[in-house]
Amino acid sequence: GTIDKGNLNEKRPKVDVGRPGKFYVPLPLRGGSPEDLRMFEYGHKLRSCNDMPAKLPVDRGFGNHVSRNVNNRDTFSSGKLNVWDEAKEGCPVNADPFLPWIHDMFPNDKGSVVHFIAQNKRRCNSGKVHWEDIHALEPQVTIMQPVSVKRIDETTARNLAPELWGNNADDAKDDATTSGVRYRLAPHEEADSDGMFTRFICRFRAMDYTKSPPELVIVGETLSTYPYNYEFVNYRKDIGDLSMLTPKGKDNPMFWQSQLRFDCPVPDNGDLQSAIASGDGVLSDGTPSVYVDVVPIRTAPRYSKHMSYFTPDMAGNTLEAKNTFGWNNLMTNVVHTNNEPVINGDIDRPPRQMKNGFDPWLFWGDGHVLPRIEASGRWENLPVCSSPGIGYETTKDSATTVEQGVGRKNTEKKHKLTACLWASASFRTRGNAQAVSDTTTRLIEWIEFHLLVGFDHIYVYDNSGAHTDETSLEPTLFPRFLDSEVTRIDWPCRVCNNNIPAHENTGERSSQYAAESSCRARYGPYTEWMASFDTDEYLIPMGQYDSMREVVDDANKSGTKILTFKSTRAIPIQSYMEPFHNHKDCGTESEPGCLSVKEGSLFAEVYNCD
8 A cells, every 4th residue: 555745745655654755845835815715704602802712713612523532433534524514613723734723812911922822733643543634734743843934025025926826917905905014935044033933924903993884904914933942842852863743643642742832922013012911902892902813834844853943053053863763864855846956955055054954945945935814824813802911910018029120120920829720510531431520529629728738829720611511610619719719711622532541542631731831821920830730639738848838938949940749649548438339330239349438528538648
């Protein structure tokens, strides 16, 4: 048998699966027009900022899933699932895997950037039956690999790529609907300073209420940034020639590629940033006045550490990597677009800053103009809502202010110690082995305990909506706890894979990992210390400590920034247990084969094995 690999779609023996195929160079221009795109609308679900982030199109939603997240053998490649139906009913990422799988988005407290929390959807499955789907989702990793771009004007764009839609008189666009800025892929040496390590064009639009009726107008475009360089993180892993992407999907266990975070800088355009920072960009009924389009810059993936794309200040002039997989010849594994001889990209060029690594002149050429936004697949009209920091201003009574140089002040954070908790009113254990319905009782006990041992605030990401549409944790949390103690975030997106760890298709608990990432990004700036938990995990001060606040205070004094605690699996005390039979593996009423916790017993006392 054979299998297609690379953007050349050459046929290769299946024995070669796991090695990238050949690639066209330079990267062909992306043709197409707006008429070639399919539009899917989600505004009937996401009506206002009051629906954020719960109503983002992450998945189909409760009761509407066509594929199971346990023992699932249905695939898109087999035809049992349809990418267009999935896009219509829930999420378009399988149909267009260059779109980030966004779970949350929000601006910072200055209104200067919009943070995005996304997951790598390719990690949802790892089994052999899903291999073709895993291959189709390779762009989910590609968008973690930065590219470099240079802004160009319309004249230059038309001269370099006259065949692109909109670059000739017949396709001329009304200037009011375009920004007038064009882009081309360019090496670091030629790229704009803010385009050195990017992946998305961020187009901002705002409602113009001076017009009747009000209409959206473009207020600026920026280039996305990463909080850190994912490719560089992978390069630093001391595991041979570890590739961020392997055609066989062996990269899926690389957990550091689970989450994708990126930012869209807000244009410094009049009062736009201040309106976002103050919350004035959101009307009283939750209607946003500012929106952002996220437009992926589409390129072929980069394989192996030898194809990493860095500047010398990151990794030196020469990349050092073991040739574990025999991939050091990938830079020559290419075919010219026009069947012409492949010429090394350094010829007739100024000396490159790096002696090896990814060669943008070879793979991109010097005339790869990006298509207009109107002809590009994209997320459009994502609402820019209020910053999580609104209302988190530190009061004079609870903080001091320290001068830090001329014109700068450092205000103490509102909280010393907070916790992130992903929980649900009911759920099923891994493999759907057992339904758990005592979560609310366990949750109350868990929150009370951790407030008693020194936590200031608990952020509860309520996943109830992934299991039922009849209840939530809202009545469990309030009014029992104060708003100053607990914040509830509606988080109904489903875990895309709930198989047990030993399953051949282990996949990933996407919803939980995204919740933890969201919690750190949303609320981390307002606390000194933050921890992530499940409700069966208790952080107990021991020895000389009576409070976890004392623990982190000592850590601060010693300069420690991260604390790791040993996890001990507790054995229940039998005197708090009683016979149980109401499960298929637990015997009969006359001969119960299991034990369960006695009603009224606290979780912490039952499992207190100290």
